[in-house]
Amino acid sequence: MRRRVWVALLCVLAAAAVGVVSLARRRAYALAGECTAVHRLPRIRPDYTETVIPPNIAPLNFLVQEPGTRYRVEISATSGGGISVRSRSPRIVIPPAQWRKLLDANRGQELRWDVYVRRKDDHWDRFDTITNRIAPEDVDGYLVYRLIRPAYNFWREVEVRQRDLAGYSERTVLHSRSFARGCLNCHTFCNNRTSRMTLGIRSGAYGSSALIAQEDVVTKLDTKFGYTSWHPSGRLVAYSLNKVRQFFHSGGVEVRDVVDLDSDLVYYKIGSRTVQTTAGISDPNRLETYPTWSPDGRDLYFCSAPILWSDRRKTVPPEHYDEVRYDLMRISYDIETDTWGEAETVLSADETGRSIMLPRASPDGRFLLFCMCEYGCFPIYQPSSDLYLMDLQTGDYRRLEINSDRSESWHSWSSNSRWFVFSSKRRDGLFTRSYLSYLDKAGKAHKPLLLPQKDPSFYDSFLKTCSVPELVREPVRVSARELAEAVRSPRKIKVKMPVTSMSPSREPSPSWKPVAPERE
Numbered sequence: 001m002r003r004r005v006w007v008a009l010l011c012v013l014a015a016a017a018v019g020v021v022s023l024a025r026r027r028a029y030a031l032a033g034e035c036t037a038v039h040r041l042p043r044i045r046p047d048y049t050e051t052v053i054p055p056n057i058a059p060l061n062f063l064v065q066e067p068g069t070r071y072r073v074e075i076s077a078t079s080g081g082g083i084s085v086r087s088r089s090p091r092i093v094i095p096p097a098q099w100r101k102l103l104d105a106n107r108g109q110e111l112r113w114d115v116y117v118r119r120k121d122d123h124w125d126r127f128d129t130i131t132n133r134i135a136p137e138d139v140d141g142y143l144v145y146r147l148i149r150p151a152y153n154f155w156r157e158v159e160v161r162q163r164d165l166a167g168y169s170e171r172t173v174l175h176s177r178s179f180a181r182g183c184l185n186c187h188t189f190c191n192n193r194t195s196r197m198t199l200g201i202r203s204g205a206y207g208s209s210a211l212i213a214q215e216d217v218v219t220k221l222d223t224k225f226g227y228t229s230w231h232p233s234g235r236l237v238a239y240s241l242n243k244v245r246q247f248f249h250s251g252g253v254e255v256r257d258v259v260d261l262d263s264d265l266v267y268y269k270i271g272s273r274t275v276q277t278t279a280g281i282s283d284p285n286r287l288e289t290y291p292t293w294s295p296d297g298r299d300l301y302f303c304s305a306p307i308l309w310s311d312r313r314k315t316v317p318p319e320h321y322d323e324v325r326y327d328l329m330r331i332s333y334d335i336e337t338d339t340w341g342e343a344e345t346v347l348s349a350d351e352t353g354r355s356i357m358l359p360r361a362s363p364d365g366r367f368l369l370f371c372m373c374e375y376g377c378f379p380i381y382q383p384s385s386d387l388y389l390m391d392l393q394t395g396d397y398r399r400l401e402i403n404s405d406r407s408e409s410w411h412s413w414s415s416n417s418r419w420f421v422f423s424s425k426r427r428d429g430l431f432t433r434s435y436l437s438y439l440d441k442a443g444k445a446h447k448p449l450l451l452p453q454k455d456p457s458f459y460d461s462f463l464k465t466c467s468v469p470e471l472v473r474e475p476v477r478v479s480a481r482e483l484a485e486a487v488r489s490p491r492k493i494k495v496k497m498p499v500t501s502m503s504p505s506r507e508p509s510p511s512w513k514p515v516a517p518e519r520e
Helices: 002-034 096-105 480-488
Strands: 036-038 062-064 070-077 083-087 110-118 124-127 130-134 142-148 159-164 170-175 183-190 193-202 209-214 217-221 228-230 236-248 256-269 286-293 299-306 327-334 344-347 355-361 367-373 386-391 397-399 408-413 419-424 433-438 465-472
Touching (some): 183 228, 183 465, 193 228, 286 355, 367 408, 419 465
Antiparallel strands (some): 110 124, 110 130, 142 159, 193 209, 286 299, 355 367, 367 386, 386 397
């Protein structure tokens, strides 16, 4: 008798459970069935539509820019359970654990977002499905970038930060307030690893220097590195010496401008205490800047332009500053014998009619990504600056489809050559933001993805510029305290410098003064 009672009770509970499930399904179907179809994509901000997503990226939280009183988003893919997000406001915040599980289970597959909005009359609208694709390949897990204010004369808050791309956590790599509010820039890594890192320092209290971090040891050199590139072996760095000056136009989309009055390239063998150069990268009649090594370390790419003025000290802007256009150059190098070849032109400014800047070779050696703008050396102040891609196997190059009508500038590759990050002012024309783009094996760059934030309205009120984004595979190994102590320490390695047109022996070093353009 007792057994019959238990069996009956279990049957009732089972029926109730089935009823609850059926009710949930009926409600879901009812929602879809009772909705009015809106035959267009919903307006969302940021615009995370019809793009390619890294499978290890943080949730792409967004705002639904459609009027309503309730919001619902159903996220689905081929495998695994979907995600349902309901909100009384336009803010859609996606649960991180479910998001990570869904993306990892659907690499290479489509990701669908169905957006529902309830109007004031309590009726629901259903918009066309947003379809994105999840890439098979991860992006490197961390982004290191510089954070500054956009005002040219407000430089006292400079910070290098590290962002975990799988989530939203950040930490300070080094802040200027830890060394009397000096300036820091040109953070550079070897092979997307943080075991070798350089940082440029300019400080009224502690002087100009370069920090070299190897594993957990930080060395301070008594020379400042400019634009820097690590040789893939980790045994030396090539860097620029720049005499950069800022000036202003009376009007225009961007009133700030920059000229490099003189520049050379040099290289430093780690531990040698000697900086060296060669004729092919330090011609006294030309400007050389933006060095970058090929992945095999056999070639150094750089940018070079003729000097069109006689006064390299005082006249800003100098004559013909807006006629300076840089060529893309390459010079061979043998690290075992420390011998250089002859510099050769890869792409001429005479051919393109534009100035070529910031070459970066993909880690697999297939492509070269670079900027071109109307003139000069500083693409971040040039609204005309666009991204171009060269196939190093054929020499063919083209303007990428992902460019906007605003400045696209500093870029770096993920270690697998499938992703790159770049700086752009496309959102508002003032603040640079970091965007990710997927580059498939055919060389097609897909619609850029604004770096996601936990608060989808974050960028609406964030009044700082994010520049020099560098992708790395792991967190920075040394702490902010160790780096700051190295800056403040009187202990530093004296480095013997070569004689070039940039040498102090030819022109006395001016008293220390921060130069805003070098930081952005």
